[in-house]
Amino acid sequence: MSRVGKKPVPVPSGVTATVTGQTVTMKGSKGELKYVVPNVVDVKFEDGAVSVLPKNQTKEARSLWGTSRAQVANLVEGVSKGFEKKLEITGVGYRAAMAGKALKLSLGYSHDIEYEIPVGITIAVPKPTEIVISGIDRQVVGQVAAEIRDYRGPEPYKGKGVRYAGEFIFRKEGKKK
Structure with missing residues (x-):
């Protein structure tokens, strides 16, 4: 189990997040960033936070779970603080x-x-x-x-x-x- 991947990424006020399919888009005061999540990982935006979960328990899905969550967290920090x-x-x-x-x-x-x-x-x-x-x-x-x-x-x-x-x-x- 990924300890990093379990935590949802909170989206602060001033940042708008949209999830369409496997693409996560963040807009903030500094600009706009996009990240395409790998197909073995599922991404959802609910309750003001982006959550990332593996679609199955393969080694590849578990490996990319925490990585994808960290990438989404980097999007949030990049568009808000830089x-x-x-x-x-x-x-x-x-x-x-x-x-x-x-x-x-x-x-x-x-x-x-x-x-x-x-x-x-x-x-x-x-x-x-x-x-x-x-x-x-x-x-x-x-x-x-x-x-x-x-x-x-x-x-x-x-x-x-x-x-x-x-x-x-x-x-x-x-x-x-």
């Missing part, structure tokens, strides 16, 4: 800046990296060593953060690179003479 990821840049000369509708990164390479910002995502650079990514779709926000971090991930010897805010980097000792 999601945010923070990145920190560490290293001498490493910095970020906005250049029009692109993010310009100086990460120690011979050239600057221009990252085109996807639709529905806003990127702010409060300090040259800090990047704030926000949007309503949790998956897209996380994907953008991962792509930016991939340009120069944190290395274990000096800790230089792009890391998530609060991420612990296991440091290694260098060579000994």
Whole structure:
């Protein structure tokens, strides 16, 4: 039994939820999101909450039960509050800046990296060593953060690179003479 899947997803005031077939649509102050629930899972909207149940007791249905419920919960949170990821840049000369509708990164390479910002995502650079990514779709926000971090991930010897805010980097000792 899925412990996550058993709980219905409450829909707060200011968010309208519609369930048509296997498609769940949420509209809120931040925007509109849709999610198509897999066919092995049943979804219903009743009493101001969206409930998700498996149609049968197969391994696939039980696996997707909690996942579908979490996806619907992410829709509700995305259209009401939104999601945010923070990145920190560490290293001498490493910095970020906005250049029009692109993010310009100086990460120690011979050239600057221009990252085109996807639709529905806003990127702010409060300090040259800090990047704030926000949007309503949790998956897209996380994907953008991962792509930016991939340009120069944190290395274990000096800790230089792009890391998530609060991420612990296991440091290694260098060579000994």
